Amino acid sequence: MTSRRLFTAALVAALPFASVFGAQAVAQDLRDITFVQPSPSAINSFPVFVAIGEGFFEEEGLNVTVEAINGSGAVLQALSAGQAHFGRPGPGPLIAAKSRGVDAVHIYNVAARSNFGIAVQEGSDIQNIEGLRGKVIGTGTADGAEVGFARNVMTGAGMVEGTDFEFLTVGDGGPATAAFLNGEIDAYSASTADTAILNQRGMAVRDITPAEFGRFFGNGIATMADTIANDRELVEAWSRAFAKGHAFALDDANREAVLAHLAAGNPQEGEDKEFQSALFDAVRSKTVPTDDAEHLGWYPAAVWEEWQEALVAGGEIAAPLDDLGAIWTNEFAKIGNEAVGG
Structure with a gap:
């Protein structure tokens, strides 16, 4: 503590x-x-x-x-x-x-x-959660709500952290944009606000979260x-x-x-x-x-x-x-x- x-x-x-x-x-x-x-x-x-x-x-x-x-x-x-x-x-x-x-x-x-979603760049070949197998998902914080949400989604798809995918704490806003541009992350677990900010700053993203997770x-x-x-x-x-x-x-x-x-x-x-x-x-x-x-x-x-x-x-x-x-x-x-x- x-x-x-x-x-x-x-x-x-x-x-x-x-x-x-x-x-x-x-x-x-x-x-x-x-x-x-x-x-x-x-x-x-x-x-x-x-x-x-x-x-x-x-x-x-x-x-x-x-x-x-x-x-x-x-x-x-x-x-x-x-x-x-x-x-x-x-x-x-x-x-x-x-x-x-x-x-x-x-x-x-x-x-x-749900005010969270997993987003990928607009032009990414990744079309669904299964496409994140073996990929890196960026998060704003190491232990924030967006991490738990993304882990929930990935677990639901039968994937295990550290084996099938990785999290990387990159921050939000500008740092998240840079992480996408530098190829550090393949997707980003974002709040509604985070996604809007990325799009507003010219980093066009789209949400690939399955609809059933909207109840969370x-x-x-x-x-x-x-x-x-x-x-x-x-x-x-x-x-x-x-x-x-x-x-x-x-x-x-x-x-x-x-x-x-x-x-x-x-x-x-x-x-x-x-x-x-x-x-x-x-x-x-x-x-x-x-x-x-x-x-x-x-x-x-x-x-x-x-x-x-x-x-x-x-x-x-x-x-x-x-x-x-x-x-x-x-x-x-x-x-x-x-x-x-x-």
Whole structure:
């Protein structure tokens, strides 16, 4: 586990890329809360930035600071070390962390539809997952959600890491583009945002992920089990504000305000308005609940089971968890939806 000193240093190093709110004067009775996200993108965490911009967190008595760090593993380390109250890790890393004793819990299914895919260059001869046998798949981080997703897909095709394919951590954006151009990687396990950025930067890619993996939800909001047990009012307040931000952003009537909040959260993303708008549409579409969902943020138990089976098959965890149900809950998403009249 990363020590407090090392983790603090990592946060300081990330600050040039972090979206930090709360610099303005706030009422003395607001409680300071830290949210950690696995990348600098405001669009990927859009309900948080909208809830900040619209004052939904402030209505709940919260002053939220957003810190960007590198990947789901770092997010879970931050939560475990008490450096943050809430974060947005992927389900695969969460299950793996629980197997190591990290008692984190997913409380809101943000990416209800898979926000990851395995992409190849547009002109590649590779047409399907079987074409990746003996190939190298690039990833943005060594232990992020995109790694677990890709391993899940490859395991489903009967391939074993280290024997039938390799992962190579190359970073995202420019480094990923360079890895393709240099022939270091044959494919890239990417989020919806990563794919859009590659295409926007002139590296045309196409997704070859089998359609059946669309049911594997992606990153969601997590907190520690101790926080739920000992600070339930905080978790309920966060959930109400977050759900309001999510619902507000799903309404096209609020589009202009939403994009302004996202530009405030990450000015670089807001420089190209056309790209910002297209990327937001792509990311937002992945947060729309599936047809069988009861409400925004709802988790399907069966897919948690499938995630765990994939991690066991891929060797990421040695055995199923004793209590898979302990690492996720729908109760706070329901509370949040009640706050928005859902």
